[in-house]
Structure formats: C-alpha cells, structure tokens
Amino acid sequence: MQQAGAGRRVVVAGDGSGDYAGIQEAVDGGGTVIAVRPGTYRGRVVIPADRPDVTIVGLGRRAGDVVIADDRANGTPNPAGGTWGTTGSASVTVDGAGFRAHNLTFANLFDEAAHPEITNRQAVAVLTRADRVAFTRVRFLGNQDTLYANSSAATTIARAYFRDCYVEGDVDFIFGRATAVFERCRIHSLDRESTPRGYVTAPSTDIANAHGFLFARCAFTSDAPAASVFLGRPWHPSQDPNAIGQTVIRDSRIDAHIGPAAWSDFGTWPWQDARFAEYRNYGRGALITPDRPQLTAAEAATQTVPAFLRGADNWSPDRHL
Structure with a gap:
C-alpha cells in the first residue's frame, strides 16, 4: 500500500519555487x-x-542539467560510529519496486585525491535492490563501485x-x-595511475x-592506454561459492583499452569459473x-534483452519506456 498523498506529481526546485527544495523531502512527502x-x-x-512506483524526472534539456549527488566513501567516518561501508556510501538507494528515473545525473562526488587517509574508496552513486527498476537517459558518475x-x-531476483x-x-x-540489462549505453572507463587501469x-x-x-x-570507451582495462572479474561477496557472476556483452563496440585478455581473476577466484561471454562485438578492442x-x-x-527482463510478469x- 502506498502512503497517503502518493499518486501525485510534485516539483523540486533548489531556489524554493517548487513544492519542495530537496529530493528526499519530496520522496518523504509522498510524491509519486x-x-x-x-x-x-x-x-x-x-x-x-x-x-513503489516512484519516478524522478529531470526537467532540464540534458541529463547533466539535474544532478543528484553525495560524497561518502566506504571508509568515510559515519557520525553514528565506524565508517559508512560500501552499501552506506550510496548517494541514492532504491528499495522501492517499479522505480524509474529519466533525464538526470546521479553522482558520488567523493574526492579520492583529497582524502589520502581513506583507503577504502568504494563510493557508490546508485544502489538498486528492488525489482523492475528502469533508467533512461541517465548518467552515473563516480570512480570505484x-x-x-x-x-x-x-x-532474490531483482531486474534493472x-x-x-x-x-x-x-x-x-x-x-x-x-x-x-544495459541497452544502447556508453560504458566509460576512467584512466587512473595504477596497473591495471581498471x-x-x-x-x-x-x-x-x-x-x-x-x-x-x-x-565501451576509455581514455586509458590500450589493453589496460579488463571487462570484468568475478566477485564472491564474503567468499560465497554460489556467486557465479555473469557478464554477457553482445553487438557492442569495444575500444582499444580492452586487450587480448579481457577478464581477470578476483583474488583466489578464477575468471574461467564465472559466466563471461561475448558475441558479435566490434571495434579495436573486440578481439577474439x-x-x-x-x-x-x-x-x-x-541471451537476449527479453530473456533477461520478462520473467513471470512479462x-x-x-x-514501453
């Protein structure tokens, strides 16, 4: 059941000319x-x-005109004690099913160079944990995670x-x-002073x-040197042996930052045991x-978009977006 007041359109404006001045205030106020x-x-x-079914829409001409951001990292001190952790670092957390966002930017502005004392630098811009969430013409900005x-x-199955x-x-x-599922998206690897680059x-x-x-x-684009970035590695949270990660990349352009070896081990977990695959990619980094x-x-x-998304509820x- 939605809270009282849900089902209505509200306007957020930082100058006070809207119904609310902040995003969380609008969410708490029941705007759908x-x-x-x-x-x-x-x-x-x-x-x-x-x-459920909250939609956030940017009213600018471009996605960069509306920016929703925070600046915490995993290792940033939490006023309640300890540090925020990776999950707690998220600028935006989506637990409500059916969430949608369109024509805006989500960012985590944590400045790694300004905080050399923080070594756990995972800094999430958006964390989704709900089912049936969708983003169109949205930018996600950050560094690690x-x-x-x-x-x-x-x-639990959660589709995005x-x-x-x-x-x-x-x-x-x-x-x-x-x-x-990422369709017609640009996936940009930032350069960094490390080997590998990312x-x-x-x-x-x-x-x-x-x-x-x-x-x-x-x-898949980057300013990093040729063959310096991996397409992925298998993450096993808390060493979970049942976390057999899957990344499939198909019909996509891959630039030269990806080399002949595109996948990497993660600690003691070999990439060969994960579910990594490509199909009909092209570009300087689309090597076979x-x-x-x-x-x-x-x-x-x-391994198609409908196969990943449909589920029992179609x-x-x-x-439709």
Missing part, C-alpha cells in the same frame, strides 16, 4: 512523480521499500533496465547480483539465477582470443 528543475541537489536519497545493481537477498545511459568509473564500477564489471550473480549482466548495443569466450549463435539466441520496459 517527482519533477526536478535544473540544479545540483546534495544529500543522501533513499527510496524505501514501502514506496559507481553503480551497485543488487537485490535484497542472494536468491538501463537504456541510453552513461556509466563511468574505474574499479568494478558496475557490480552486484541483480539481473541488469575493471568494468564485478558481477556476483547467484548460481540459481540464469541472468546476470547483459550489455546489448553498447559502447582463447581468453575471450564467445557465444555460439544458439547460445546467443537465449515485464517489458524495453518496449
């Missing part, structure tokens, strides 16, 4: 469609599980759809156990879930080598 005027809105935002596509429990989005970061910047994905898909991360008709598993045509027919944001 939250229209945000251009500006930067600082502060943590949480969409709780008892607030930018986009945490997760679920409420290891064996990203279309015409931009995601940037350096280390494991798209990670988690959700079933997440890792794009770190899936932790449960072994019982046939669908992890799918990238279809995307562009013994270290770059390729789907067969028959396998590719089962969810089809790729057709």
Whole structure:
C-alpha cells in the first residue's frame, strides 16, 4: 500500500519555487512523480521499500542539467560510529519496486585525491535492490563501485533496465547480483595511475539465477592506454561459492583499452569459473582470443534483452519506456 498523498506529481526546485527544495523531502512527502528543475541537489536519497512506483524526472534539456549527488566513501567516518561501508556510501538507494528515473545525473562526488587517509574508496552513486527498476537517459558518475545493481537477498531476483545511459568509473564500477540489462549505453572507463587501469564489471550473480549482466548495443570507451582495462572479474561477496557472476556483452563496440585478455581473476577466484561471454562485438578492442569466450549463435539466441527482463510478469520496459 502506498502512503497517503502518493499518486501525485510534485516539483523540486533548489531556489524554493517548487513544492519542495530537496529530493528526499519530496520522496518523504509522498510524491509519486517527482519533477526536478535544473540544479545540483546534495544529500543522501533513499527510496524505501514501502514506496513503489516512484519516478524522478529531470526537467532540464540534458541529463547533466539535474544532478543528484553525495560524497561518502566506504571508509568515510559515519557520525553514528565506524565508517559508512560500501552499501552506506550510496548517494541514492532504491528499495522501492517499479522505480524509474529519466533525464538526470546521479553522482558520488567523493574526492579520492583529497582524502589520502581513506583507503577504502568504494563510493557508490546508485544502489538498486528492488525489482523492475528502469533508467533512461541517465548518467552515473563516480570512480570505484559507481553503480551497485543488487537485490535484497542472494536468491532474490531483482531486474534493472538501463537504456541510453552513461556509466563511468574505474574499479568494478558496475557490480552486484541483480539481473541488469544495459541497452544502447556508453560504458566509460576512467584512466587512473595504477596497473591495471581498471575493471568494468564485478558481477556476483547467484548460481540459481540464469541472468546476470547483459550489455546489448553498447559502447565501451576509455581514455586509458590500450589493453589496460579488463571487462570484468568475478566477485564472491564474503567468499560465497554460489556467486557465479555473469557478464554477457553482445553487438557492442569495444575500444582499444580492452586487450587480448579481457577478464581477470578476483583474488583466489578464477575468471574461467564465472559466466563471461561475448558475441558479435566490434571495434579495436573486440578481439577474439582463447581468453575471450564467445557465444555460439544458439547460445546467443537465449541471451537476449527479453530473456533477461520478462520473467513471470512479462515485464517489458524495453518496449514501453
């Protein structure tokens, strides 16, 4: 059941000309469609599980005109004691099913160079744990762990759809156990002074879930040197042996920052035991080598956007958004 007052459109404006001045204030006030005027809105935002079907829409001409941001990292001190941790670092946390966002930017502004004393630098821009969440024309900005596509429990299916989005970061910047589809997105690896320069994905898909991360008709870009970035590595949270991560990249452009060996081990967990595969990619980094598993045509027919998204409820944001 939605809270009283839900089902209405509200306007957020930092100058006080709207119904609310802040994003969380609008969420708490019961707005279902939250229209945000251009500006930067600082502060943590949480969409709780008892607030389904919330939509946030940026009213600017471009996605960069509306920025929702915070600046905590895993190792940032928490006023309540200890540190925030990776989950707590999220600028925006989505627990309400059916959440949508359109034409805006989510960012974690944590400045690694300004805080050399903080070594745990995971800094999440958006954490999703709900089912049926969708983002269109949205930018996700950060460094390490930018986009945490997760679920409420290891064996719980949570689907997320990203279309015409931009995601940037350096280390494991798209990670988690959700079933997440990226269609027509730009996935940009930032350069950093380290070897390797970074890792794009770190899936932790449960072994019982046939669908992890799918990238279809995307562009993988970077300013990093050639062959200095990995497409992914398998994350096993708390050394969970059932976290057999899946990343499938198909029909996408891959630039030269990805080399002949595109996948990496994660600690003692070998990449060969994960579910990593490519299909019909192109570009200077779309190499076919013994270290770059390729789907067969028959396998590719089962690794499609509808196959990942539909489920028992026939969810089809790729057709209706």
